[in-house]
Amino acid sequence: MPRFLGLVNLHDSPQLRGITETRPLASASFLGRFAFVDFPLSNFSNSKIDTIGILVKEKPRSLIKHIGSGKMWNANTKIGSLSLMYNEKGGADSLYNHDINNIIENRWVIDQADADYVLIAPCHLIYRLDFSKVIHQHIKNKSKITMVYKTIKPSEKNDFIDCDCLILDHHKHVKMIQKNFGNVTNTHISLETYVISRDFLEELFNRAQRASGFFSLRDILSYACSEIEIDTYEYEGYLRNFNSLEHYFKYSLEFLKKDNLALLDEDWPIFTRTYDSPPVHYTASAKVRDSYIANGSIIEGKVTSSIISRSCKIEKGAHVRNCIVFSEATIKSGTIIENCVIDKKATIENVRKLEGDAKIPLYIKEGDKI
Amino acid sequence: MQTEIVAMILAGGKGTRLESLTKKMAKSAVFFGGKYRIIDFTMSNCAHSGINNVWVLTQYESISLNNYIGNGSHWGIDGNRSKTGVLTPRQHEDGISWYQGTADAIYQNLEFIDEINPKYVIILSGDQIYKMNYAKMLAFHREKNADVTIASITVEKKDVSRFGILKFDENRLITAFIEKPTASDSLTASMGIYIFNYDILKKVLISNKVGGNNNYDFGKNIIPYILEQKLKVYAFPYVGYWRDVGTIESLWRANMDLIDGDPLGLYADDSFKILSEDTRSLPQYIGHHALISDSIINQGVKCDGKVFHSVIFTDVIIEEGAEIYDSVIMPGAIIRRDAIIHKAIIASGVEVIKERKINPDNKKIVLIGK
Numbered sequence: 001m002p003r004f005l006g007l008v009n010l011h012d013s014p015q016l017r018g019i020t021e022t023r024p025l026a027s028a029s030f031l032g033r034f035a036f037v038d039f040p041l042s043n044f045s046n047s048k049i050d051t052i053g054i055l056v057k058e059k060p061r062s063l064i065k066h067i068g069s070g071k072m073w074n075a076n077t078k079i080g081s082l083s084l085m086y087n088e089k090g091g092a093d094s095l096y097n098h099d100i101n102n103i104i105e106n107r108w109v110i111d112q113a114d115a116d117y118v119l120i121a122p123c124h125l126i127y128r129l130d131f132s133k134v135i136h137q138h139i140k141n142k143s144k145i146t147m148v149y150k151t152i153k154p155s156e157k158n159d160f161i162d163c164d165c166l167i168l169d170h171h172k173h174v175k176m177i178q179k180n181f182g183n184v185t186n187t188h189i190s191l192e193t194y195v196i197s198r199d200f201l202e203e204l205f206n207r208a209q210r211a212s213g214f215f216s217l218r219d220i221l222s223y224a225c226s227e228i229e230i231d232t233y234e235y236e237g238y239l240r241n242f243n244s245l246e247h248y249f250k251y252s253l254e255f256l257k258k259d260n261l262a263l264l265d266e267d268w269p270i271f272t273r274t275y276d277s278p279p280v281h282y283t284a285s286a287k288v289r290d291s292y293i294a295n296g297s298i299i300e301g302k303v304t305s306s307i308i309s310r311s312c313k314i315e316k317g318a319h320v321r322n323c324i325v326f327s328e329a330t331i332k333s334g335t336i337i338e339n340c341v342i343d344k345k346a347t348i349e350n351v352r353k354l355e356g357d358a359k360i361p362l363y364i365k366e367g368d369k370i
Numbered sequence: 371m372q373t374e375i376v377a378m379i380l381a382g383g384k385g386t387r388l389e390s391l392t393k394k395m396a397k398s399a400v401f402f403g404g405k406y407r408i409i410d411f412t413m414s415n416c417a418h419s420g421i422n423n424v425w426v427l428t429q430y431e432s433i434s435l436n437n438y439i440g441n442g443s444h445w446g447i448d449g450n451r452s453k454t455g456v457l458t459p460r461q462h463e464d465g466i467s468w469y470q471g472t473a474d475a476i477y478q479n480l481e482f483i484d485e486i487n488p489k490y491v492i493i494l495s496g497d498q499i500y501k502m503n504y505a506k507m508l509a510f511h512r513e514k515n516a517d518v519t520i521a522s523i524t525v526e527k528k529d530v531s532r533f534g535i536l537k538f539d540e541n542r543l544i545t546a547f548i549e550k551p552t553a554s555d556s557l558t559a560s561m562g563i564y565i566f567n568y569d570i571l572k573k574v575l576i577s578n579k580v581g582g583n584n585n586y587d588f589g590k591n592i593i594p595y596i597l598e599q600k601l602k603v604y605a606f607p608y609v610g611y612w613r614d615v616g617t618i619e620s621l622w623r624a625n626m627d628l629i630d631g632d633p634l635g636l637y638a639d640d641s642f643k644i645l646s647e648d649t650r651s652l653p654q655y656i657g658h659h660a661l662i663s664d665s666i667i668n669q670g671v672k673c674d675g676k677v678f679h680s681v682i683f684t685d686v687i688i689e690e691g692a693e694i695y696d697s698v699i700m701p702g703a704i705i706r707r708d709a710i711i712h713k714a715i716i717a718s719g720v721e722v723i724k725e726r727k728i729n730p731d732n733k734k735i736v737l738i739g740k
Contacts, residue, residue: 031653032653033652033653033669034653072648264652266652269650270650270652271650274648276643276644276645276646277643278403278404278405278636278637278643278644278666279403279404279405279666279667279668279669279681279682280654280666280667280668281629281632281637281665281666282662282663282664282665282666282667283663283664284663284664285663286662286663286664287661287663288656288660288662289656289657289658289659289660289661290656290657290658291655291656292653292654292655292656293653293654293656293667294653294654294669295405295654295668295669296637298637303656307653
């Protein structure tokens with residue numbers, strides 16, 4: 001049986017304004033119940049990959065809290081393991097703090113796993129992928145590296161700005177990698193997800209270090225793709241690029257339309273840390289529709305087309321419309337909020353109305369009182 | 371170091387009056403309050419009271435309950451200073467011996483308790499719904515230098531015939547115990563929760579053992595005996611919500627209590643959470659046609675119907691046009707389009723078909739089992 005190591009790569013995580021001021025995207029709230037990192041971890045777990053590392057770039061506190069023992073993803077049992085990997089040496093210097101240096105610095109994780117194949121997945125590109133299918137193809141084709149991509153509609157190009165676009169030859173090998181500035185002609189978007197044979201990983205790293213000490217995995221693959229044979233695997237499912245606050249807002253609220261749940265179903269559980277909060281309590285004055293509400297919350301007011309996270313309080317006479325409210329926030333009586341992202345433990349109290357743009361939400365900081 | 375205290379939780383009962391709810395399930399495993407099972411309360415009490423040696427005595431339909439108890443991880447009683455397990459009746463040299471009553475269940479496990487050799491044993495029921503810090507009861511027990519301490523609660527005059535009633539002096543030293551009197555001056559009832567000095571418990575259980583197939587109970591045999599023997603038995607006063615839900619009516623009522631207030635402090639007290647199993651549910655989704663008021667709804671629920679004054683458990687589906695009034699809908703039940711339910715308990719996994727009317731005359735509580 002070949003052995004696998006799954007790595008969640010947080011080095012390319014984007015900043016989502018205030019949301020990522022105190023935490024990495026990995027531990028930011030998703031649909032009021034999950035964190036972003038739950039998705040790559042659950043993809044691994046559901047693909048029966050129990051030896052996992054997380055390539056941490058910065059702000060580890062809230063991520064460490066979320067991961068805990070790692071038991072939720074079946075990774076820290078006596079069979080599996082979960083390691084947080086941080087580049088001690090290069091961590092302080094942003095130019096050297098990239099994924100390749102992190103993996104080299106923490107090489108023992110690969111050695112200990114004695115992995116034959118290393119799988120790498122980001123956490124800002126959200127998708128539902130059965131890795132066993134990619135692995136199967138990778139082994140069958142005797143590939144060195146397999147890149148996962150999705151063919152998007154030309155109209156979706158602007159949703160994937162800054163992503164890698166793959167130009168393929170007739171063998172479906174990568175000929176060239178372009179960064180998408182909205183002007184690319186082809187539409188094969190890289191999921192920044194790779195299956196790499198271990199020997200080749202070493203070779204790739206050597207090549208990168210020879211070319212430039214600043215080179216990340218994405219850099220070396222773009223740089224060297226014409227000289228190495230990069231195999232591809234086409235994915236056709238839910239894919240969103242959570243690379244800005246606007247996208248975060250748009251793609252989260254998208255889930256409120258009933259038919260938009262291609263990501264979530266019982267056959268592919270999303271494992272997460274839970275808090276043993278009591279069920280949601282709706283009082284007599286509550287009015288809720290088209291919304292996700294997380295446990296521990298008390299709803300006395302009106303909630304429309306919104307996502308309410310754990311242990312929030314929406315008071316009587318308050319109206320929350322088209323908003324994402326993070327955990328433990330309070331919306332006091334008499335306030336109306338619309339098109340807002342309210343961060344953790346914030347209180348909206350002394351304003352009649354807070355309104356953001358339907359496309360560009362108003363962001364209220366963690367713990368703020370308005 | 372000697373183990374301070376061991377908890378023995380009696381959870382072997384069938385709960386006959388809960389009808390089909392306990393057809394395939396022990397009473398302690400019955401669902402309660404939108405996300406819990408009844409035994410979560412006693413287990414959480416142990417966890418929050420610092421009791422870390424917890425043994426659950428199961429008998430009736432023990433497999434599912436044993437699985438649920440597991441190693442105590444749902445309640446965090448599985449750390450390096452704690453131990454949780456189940457004790458089921460077992461075969462001995464001279465054949466199999468079922469637990470014949472509450473005292474017999476403990477009696478049959480004396481050799482096991484001997485191995486732990488604790489200073490105190492607390493005897494609990496797995497069938498009760500309440501929050502209690504047993505550490506306070508133990509402090510009381512020590513302070514009184516008691517042989518035995520019985521937790522007690524004040525009940526209403528009309529209810530005395532359902533309880534074992536205690537009489538005690540100004541030091542709370544118990545002078546009399548009357549099992550289910552028709553009338554009584556004292557309104558202090560035994561909760562069936564006892565702390566024994568272990569050496570005394572052992573002596574009493576052995577010397578008082580009744581032979582044959584007779585029931586051997588704490589209420590019927592042990593408590594009268596220790597009072598007769600003039601042991602120092604004290605009544606610890608408990609104040610707060612406490613229910614032993616023996617019937618469909620009382621189970622329904624206790625669920626409704628959670629809506630009408632927060633008698634258990636589920637929302638008010640974050641430091642004493644009722645801990646439970648983690649379900650891999652999706653976030654709770656409230657649809658476009660939903661109308662919800664005065665209700666408690668757990669994660670995993672998809673609701674597009676109308677819910678009034680009801681408790682909705684994990685993963686229940688309520689379709690458009692369905693109406694639910696004053697009801698308890700247990701995990702995984704499906705309420706189809708335009709079904710109308712009044713004052714009912716819908717058991718776990720039941721599907722209520724389209725347009726079905728349940729309990730339209732809205733009088734007695736009905737149970738819809740599988």
